[in-house]
Amino acid sequence: MANSIWRILWHLIGYAQRLYWLDAALWFLMAALGALPGIFIRNFFDQLTGRSPANYSPWLWISLVLATGLARVVAIFAGRLTKTEHRFLISTLLRHNLLQALLQRPAATLTQTNAQGQTHSIGSVVNHFREDVLQLEDLVVGTNEIMAAGITAIAALGLLLTVNVSITLFLFLPLAIIIALVQWSERRLKRYRQASRQATQRVTALINELFTAVQAVKVTGSETYVLAELRSRGDRRQKLMVQDRVFTALLEAGFAQMTNFGTGLVLLLTAPKLSQGLTVGDFALFVYYLNLITHFFSFLGSFLASAKQSDVSCQRMGEILDAPPAPPDIHPLTLAAPLYLPSPLKAAPPLPPAQRCSQISPLKTLRIEGLTYYYPDQRRGIEDISFTLRQGSLTVITGPIGAGKTTLLQVFLGLLPCERGAWFWNGQAIANPQHWLIPPQVAYLPQIPQLFSSSLGENICLNWPNTTAELEWAIATASLDTDLKTFPEGLETPIGTRGLRLSGGQKQRVAIARMLLRQPQLLICDDLASALDIETEQRLWRRLLSTKGHSQEAKSSQTYLIVSHRPQILAQADQILYLQAGRLEKIITQT
Secondary structure (H helix, E strand, C coil), X not given: CCCCHHHHHHHHHHHCHHHHHHHXXXXXXXXXXXXXXXXXXXXXXXXXXXXXXXXXXXXXXXXXXXXXXXXXXXXXXXXXXXXXXXXXXXXXXXXXXXXXXXXXXXXXXXXXXXXXXXXXXXXXXXXXXXXXXXXXXXXXXXXXXXXXXXXXXXXXXXXXXXXXXXXXXXXXXHHHHHHHHHHHHHHHHHHHHHXXXXXXXXXXXXXXXXXHCHHHHHHCCCHHHXXXXXXXXXXXXXHHHHXXXXXXXXXXXXXXXXXXXXXXXXXXXXXHHHHHCCCHHHHHHHHXXXXXXXXXXXXXXXXXXXXXXXXXXXXXXXXXXXXXXXXXXXXXXXXXXXXXXXXXXXCCCCCCCCCCCCXXXXXXXXXXXXXEEECCCXXXXXXXXXXXXXXXXXXXXXXXXXXXXXXXXXXXXXXXXXXXXXXXXXXXXCCCHHHHCCCCCEEEECCCCCCCXXXXXXXXXXXXXXXXXXXXXXXXXXXXXXXXXXXXXXXXXXXXXXXXXXXXXXHHHHHHHHHHHCCCCEEEEECCCCCCCHHHHHHHHHHHHHCCCCCHHHCXXXXXXXXXXXXXXXXXXCEEEEEECCEEEEEEECC
């Protein structure tokens, strides 16, 4: 992984180089237009004092100053168009790659503690997508301005050297002091930024938890406690943010003071030279270009400080990026990817059509050997579990609470990183189960269904290609058809935030219909009917175990792997896996 912030910056620049260099050209034009008035002002004063070799009207120089000012305003407005598009492109690429890496990593470990003892909560992830991405975005688009200001400053220095060498060389004194300040402050910049970011993510995490647990807070009478905790975290965040902002402001003030010091020093050295052949126009040129040069020095100091802070943001985001980069010298955040953004310069390309994953081979047998996983800093998990699933069979995982039933399913699906173990689909080894054991090979129903704040139909389909007949079949098989008739808008009925308007049983059957719509070869369910009444559960199982699939081509028997302790389900199982303390105690085969 490329850890250098400058290499990351280079790859981000290369991603949208046409737009970047167009934006850079506009900034160079703005910088050049900002530098030209110095020459016009010099000639204006020399014309007034009779020291100019050319005999032009002073109004000509005034007109040129006004014309360059107007042209600069036009260039600034044009630059805002390209800069805005460039900003959105860079931030969207970073968020795209960050989200893609999160979706590819084991989902169940998102909120667990890593090796460094840091917890990647939902709040921390939101913080990465917001503050850390914006920090990198500012750094990338700031390179245009720093390059434009640098080229202008170099040109101004070259012109001033032709006027007086000794005075011009004094301008490098503030630059040396500014670079020394940046090097001295590097550790504190990173430490303050890291602390303020962590404090912000703790506040965001608590707010997220409060929004999702309002009822729990109210029924337990914990309002005072949670508000006190929120206030405590907010106060700590305020303290650390103020510390970070004050230190950054002090640095920027130091940069500005160094440039003011250099300006004053040069003016003191220039004044006596007026009687030694230095013209009033030369003095005005020094005064005008001093502002450009010292602004660049101050800007450079702020840019270097921002680079140090961006390094912290990259390190923070890198902690949750487990996917290896490709090629190896490119950071996962900077991998090129197609983005579909509307643009004032060109039309957005059409989105690629959603397609079903192709089935490599129909399931005959799925062999699991030696699955082992332990939770971080614990000896709790599963150890050395092996079993075989055969086509058309019903396998039930059972055992006492805490035996590792849910953990086994998550490791089986690749949602938890397996420490040891192997998968064999029809005798063929599966290298990446998290990429293979997905629809249409496998569909998974977790113990707690996850619904979205959209319509009932959208929650079932989730953009999965289907026909009306397939959708109706999935709804009927999930025993949701009777409930659907009571919804005022049918499948278009909004279900509220996370399915708030549905009962627990309806939520579970919506998730079951979603699973069935994928028509997988293997259905994996974690306590399928935990929120259903006995009558609905029995009807659901009758429909599931009697169905062969919607289409005539899917007549092969469905394969099931479920977690359950219901006697009627255990009685119908072909094999029962009994877990105890994370180990497979016995396999009971029934005929």
